[in-house]
Amino acid sequence: MRQRRPMASPEIPIAPMIDCVFLMLVYFMTTSSLEKSEADLEAPFRAAGMASDPLPAVDEQELVLAHDNAVLWNGSRFPYDGRGFGGNAFPTRLKAFRESCAAAGTEAMIGIAPEPEAAHQALVSLLDTLHSSGLERIHFRH
């Protein structure tokens, strides 16, 4: 009696597929760029027709953002170093202003008056410093 030979199990060639996958991997690794997520920074804005909140008592200070990105405040100059303005002196003075307003029962308000050549980065850093100092009532002077 003839013995039946066992059937060879079919094999799927996976080597070409792995080659393809490697090629695709290299392609996507070289073409994709890992981008940082964009973060939100609330900016002072009030549309022309928008009603403003009633403010019983306000102490407003004007900060000029100069063309060289320094902050000018009541005769003092705080140079911009790419991250902040004049080390700790500026935040300390802002904090003192906020506390004096709180003691007097008034609301601390800041008006920012940028000069035409003041850079967006300096403006963002200034808003950062104001927010960190607890000053939230900010507007742009046009």
Next chain:
Amino acid sequence: MIDMVFLLLVFFMTVSTMARDARPDTELPVSGTATVPVEVPLRDIVTLVGDGGPYRIFRDNRETRLAELPGLLHGAQGAVHSEELFLRGPPDLPWKNLSKVLEVLRQTSLEGLVFATVEE
């Protein structure tokens, strides 16, 4: 190893798709207090791009002129009301260019403005 390669492949395919966004490429200023929102509200995206010449204005990925901008915002189209605007611009963008856009936006019904930044 093949499992790992497949995982990497899926990762890079996903990332490269997400990076293709409907907004022009531009550098953004760095902020120490800005936060990445968990849920992004419906909002208009306006980008200012310099390229060394005069600044160009884009709403989403479409270039526009400053005077046409208010009419292109969602709020102006009636059906969808956008509460805020996401303003993107490079770190060296001078205030004189930024203020022109803000002046036009003040004439719209926008309720808020957000500067696009990257976290420190």
